[in-house]
Amino acid sequence: MNKIPECSVHPVSIKLLRAGHPWITADNFSLRFPRHAEFVIALDDRKRPMSLLIHDPRHKNIKARVWSTKYPFDREAQHFTASLQARLDLAFEKRAALEKSHARENYYLCFGEADQLPGLFVLRLKDRVLIQFYTGFWLPYKSIIQTTIQEVYPEITDENVWFQLRGETKELQKLPQNAVDHNRKDEFHLNEFGMQYLIRLGSSYDTGIYTDMSSVRDALTNDVDENSSVLNLYSYTGAYSLWALKRGAKNVTSVDLSPKYIEWLQQNLALNPEIDSHRHESIVKACDDALAEMAAEGKTYNFIICDPPSSSSDGKVRTSAIKAYKDLIQKMDKVLEKKGKLVIFLNTHQVTAAKFEKQIADYLKELGLNYKISKKLGLGLDCPTLKGFPEGSYLKGMMLEKL
Ligand SMILES: C[S@@+](CC[C@H](N)C(=O)[O-])C[C@H]1O[C@@H](n2cnc3c(N)ncnc32)[C@H](O)[C@@H]1O
Known part of the structure; x- marks a missing residue:
């Protein structure tokens, strides 16, 4: 793995990162992060490494998100795939009781930053999953994410895995698209608290619930x-x-x-x-x-x-x-x-x-x-x-x- 660039960040970002905020927004510092770097190490005001960031130069506002604050950062980046899988598994485990209760067939299997998976949301909709990316950073990791989900939930078949790139900019607000067939639409029913709801994937930005x-x-x-x-x-x-x-x-x-x-x-x-x-x-x-x-x-x-x-x-x-x-x-x-x-x-x-x-x-x-x-x-x-x-x-x- 190439050496991860170490970059100064805005003084306000330093403060926010210290307070637990996981984003670096667009400013004179983040706009200068090396464009092709997948990861960036944020330096504090005394030039000490403080966070390992995942980088998204194409996002209009959020240029990077905190992946880890644990040293050494090069090792954290080397183990990125294993950590991604472990964090997904942990997020799924946290929802195990909800799954077992059968009270509803719709729930989030992972909820982005709060599950330490910045910009990555996985929505379970009956026997489907809708994987939502709020940052294009995740696009190369589609298949790892899909495989990790299917290892834990083997009942979710390939055609029932949906991807959606979402975000603040209109350009990112794409319709959910299936990994295998880009024009596919899908309608099905799911149960929430004893009532059935019509869900539509693929035909609109809204799923219906x-x-x-x-x-x-x-x-x-x-x-x-x-x-x-x-x-x-x-x-x-x-x-x-x-x-x-x-x-x-x-x-x-x-x-x-x-x-x-x-x-x-x-x-x-x-x-x-x-x-x-x-x-x-x-x-x-x-x-x-x-x-x-x-x-x-x-x-x-x-x-x-x-x-x-x-x-x-x-x-x-x-x-x-x-x-x-x-x-x-x-x-x-x-x-x-x-x-x-x-x-x-x-x-x-x-x-x-x-x-x-x-x-x-x-x-x-x-x-x-x-x-x-x-x-x-x-x-x-x-x-x-x-x-x-x-x-x-x-x-x-x-x-x-x-x-
Ligand atoms: C946030 S959604 C409500 C979600 C709903 N509470 C639920 O849990 O399913 C907002 C809704 O407001 C509707 N809407 C927007 N402006 C409105 C208006 N002035 N009067 C009535 N409905 C409006 C939209 O069509 C949309 O369906």
Whole structure:
């Protein structure tokens, strides 16, 4: 193996690396890393080696990610393949109990940086795996990753292994592609908490279910029952709606702007004939319009779920979800019964959980509304987070109870 280049990094990067942050972003230092180097050793302010990095000169923002902080780094790089396999095995072991429980057929087998596998995510979807690369660094390691997975899970056949290059840049947002056939599409059903969902691989960027939300649905299990009247805002393909119906909710209304996702939701409902679909209503509309109409008609609910995209645009102005929440909370309050529960989410690493809570508390005060936080929600179980790495804990939520 060639000698690994030792490179100075930005003083801010040194600080961040010391605090456990695993990324080196684009700056005057990282843009000068030797382009062809697969690994780079980051030097601290006294020119001492501090981290072994995996290098991705083509990524727009994240130029390198921490692989190891254990000396000697040349040996760490020599043993890279063995360490990759060992880290994957460890990540799989951590999910063994989840697999055994059979509560759901969708879970992350490895969750990137928090599993010490920077930019590498493996999503188990029934008897398939979707391997997601957030850095092109992993492309030459496709077959090692695939083999390691299949050694532990021999039931996953070659045609059921899917790869997807993802990232912040549009260019990286490619559709999942199978290793053997680039034009293949795949549709199948999987079970999450006793309900069947239609999953699509290959035809779209979306698979049909947000698996990072699965453990949150589980955490809310005891909050919905036969007395619940549920409003699922920004419903997507209806995972929260079906989950609530399964919990026995007396009625569930789903609202989403996208006819495609509402159609998908209807297909999901049809996959579960034991559910009385008369208890469900779908509305294709912008949530704030739907809420205004519901309030005018005097409709009420005792459990509202609100999971908006991190930002949205009306064609002219882009509004962040955190800003939109003031208006949304006011509108949701009008249709929420007294003692009702409001579950709100924010999907961005740019606002911390503490800031989100403070902002919501401020809005409630300004609006003169009386609520208490009864649960805090976030990524969990198969989606661990890493201390010092806010980018990895993008999902935050809370349950508010109307007093
Ligand atoms: C983050 S996804 C929700 C995921 C869902 N909570 C789940 O766990 O399956 C956001 C959804 O909001 C929808 N959407 C975006 N803007 C909207 C709007 N103004 N009104 C209604 N739905 C909207 C999108 O079509 C998308 O389905």
